[in-house]
Amino acid sequence: MIKIENIKAFTALNKLREYNGKNPYLKKLKSELTNKGKLSLTSTQEEYIISNFDFEPYKVDRVIGISEYLGEEFKKKYDLPFVPNKMYIGFILGENEKSFHVFGKLKKNQKQNEIYWVPKTQIMEDPYYTPVDIDIDFENYEEKDKLGRKLYEHQKDGIKFLVSRKKTILADDMGLGKTLQSVMGTLAAESKKVLIICPSSTKINWEREINMFGEYDTAIISGRKWKPAKYTIINYDILKNFHTVKKRGEKPIEELTHILDEKFDTLIVDEAHYLKNHKSIRGSIVTDLVKKNAFENVWLLTGTPVANRPKDLYNLLKIIGHPLSDNWQFYVKRYCDAKNFKKKMKNGKIKNIWVIDGNSNLNELSIRIKNKVLRRMKEDVLDMPEKTIIPVFNELTSKEWVEYDNLWEEYLIKRKEQKKRGKPQRDLVELILLRQFIALKSIPNTIELAENALEEGKKIIIFTTFTDELLELQEHFGNQCVVHNGSMSDKDKQFSVDEFQNNPKKKVFIGNIMSAGVGITLTAADTVIFNSFDWVPGNNEQAEDRSYRIGQKNNVSVYYQLFDDTISTRMWYTLKHKKNVIDQIIGNNNDMDDIVKDIIE
Secondary structure (H helix, E strand, O other): OOOHHHHHHHHHHHHHHHOOOOOHHHHHHHHHHHHHOOOOOOHHHHHHHHHHOOOOOEEEEEEEEEOHHHHHHHHHHOOOOOOOOEEEEEEEEEEOOOEEEEEEEOOOOOOOOEEEEEEHHHEOOOOOOOOOOOOOOHHHHHHHOOOOOOOOHHHHHHHHHHHHHOEEEEOOOOOOOHHHHHHHHHHHOOOOOEEEEEOHHHHHHHHHHHHOOOOOOEEEOEOOEOOOOOEEEEEHHHHHHOOOOOOOOOOOOOOOOHHHHOOOOEEEEOOHHHHOOOOOHHHHHHHHHHHHOOOOEEEEEOOOOOOOOOHHHHHHHHHOOOHHHHOHHHHHHHHOOOEEEEEEOOOOOEEEEEEOOOOOOHHHHHHHHOOOEEOOOHHHHOOOOOEEEEEEEEOOOHHHHHHHHOHHHHHHHHHHHOOOOOOOOHHHHHHHHHHHHHHHHHHHHHHHHHHHHHHOOOOEEEEEOOHHHHHHHHHHHHHHEEEEOOOOOHHHHHHHHHHHHHOOOOOEEEEEHHHHOOOOOOOOOOEEEEOOOOOOHHHHHHHHOOOOOOOOOOOEEEEEEEEOOOHHHHHHHHHHHHHHHHHHHHOOOOOOHHHHHHHHO
């Protein structure tokens, strides 16, 4: 029987004899084979010859940053007097799954180029990247726009970025027009069939934006009815109705392939941070679609690419095929300060446990993703009015403190009265009880703040977390308010937005953070009040910027209701710490980290 490894060696040697390319490494091996008549190859060399036989050396001709770890390795291997943090790459000679094979230099005074293996995970930039000067007739699209909008320079650059990079993350600050940029990007890229995945509440908004440029064939998918179009818009929650992800060892009752069968050439994912967990239904479906469908363009849109920690970014990088996602262990060790330990389970088996909630080497991560992740902030690209964040500190009365302290005991008495079984998880339940209590106690303060603003002729946005507080605020403001929450239909949600934006009698918008915090424009207001707020900084920022976006002419004031020494102030300072971590990754650093840590402690 002929062994596979022998066939591989035979194939590699034959290819080497035939080689007439410019790769100096292959030329050297060929010379050795010719002179000696035989050549013993390692399995790695065999793989390299077969994979790179037809590879034409790619000219890079630029200096590229490398990691500190690789610099240390180069220092030891080549006996350098310093640790290099960059290297000159003249050509990429070839590559394998984990490394680039390059021709270049490690020192300025190095006389000749030499050959180096450079692990893909240790290189700071994409060596294949070259700026593409795409000629796009923006005036033509501006003339078609029914609203007569003129593009900002950052929007033109964003459209070029999407079209030239093809698989990328547009991580612009909320309100800079990611929807407009991506729709116009599909026109510039001459996309034939576009799939848009977005939250349910923004589907109508997407259809409106597309139709601003002409009468295009659009379809909003609902329920289980699949009727696609040139632009097919579908929300995350119903993806499972049209695509089945096969799990290992399981046979699906019915394999759904509607989305794959349509052969879309462009995929746009709005609020793409929803995909941070690859094990979630929506995360696994989108990952599977990208793996199985030959999308020419994959554009992930998010104003909060890192919701909490560097681990949140990994699956987004995986979806766009960024080299950093090729090695999960390297990523979590390098950027998530990962800890690994083994735990013995009750069945006697040993389970390998990874703790990846930390962060490390954030500046390096920021540098390494910049060729595939475009992030611009309002203050950097627009002459925008200011946004001011104002924490409003309140105090509980003595009686309210007693109520606050007794919440857990009262909860246990109620459970007993209702004859509920089992032990409640104290930390989780108590946390929710405390937050609900503070949310309800905040209502009179929010009403007073809102009434003062209304007297000045302003429109007001109020954000809530719990249904009870939303309903109580709605009852107070009555006919002069509109509401927006998850139980409403998409049509009713859009009606609330339109009424608030266009009807002078509707002066107060009351929305649930998760429902009304994304994908809508509320520039009719310049005062935002958080009666309660979310644990995730990005969710709060998204909500803040429903008002603070293109079209806003006034300075925006954002108020957060807090009570001293309660769960609300603890959350507030914890969120500040989380935001500092996020800003380091996506390039908005500040010096608050140590101060906030001290406050939390």
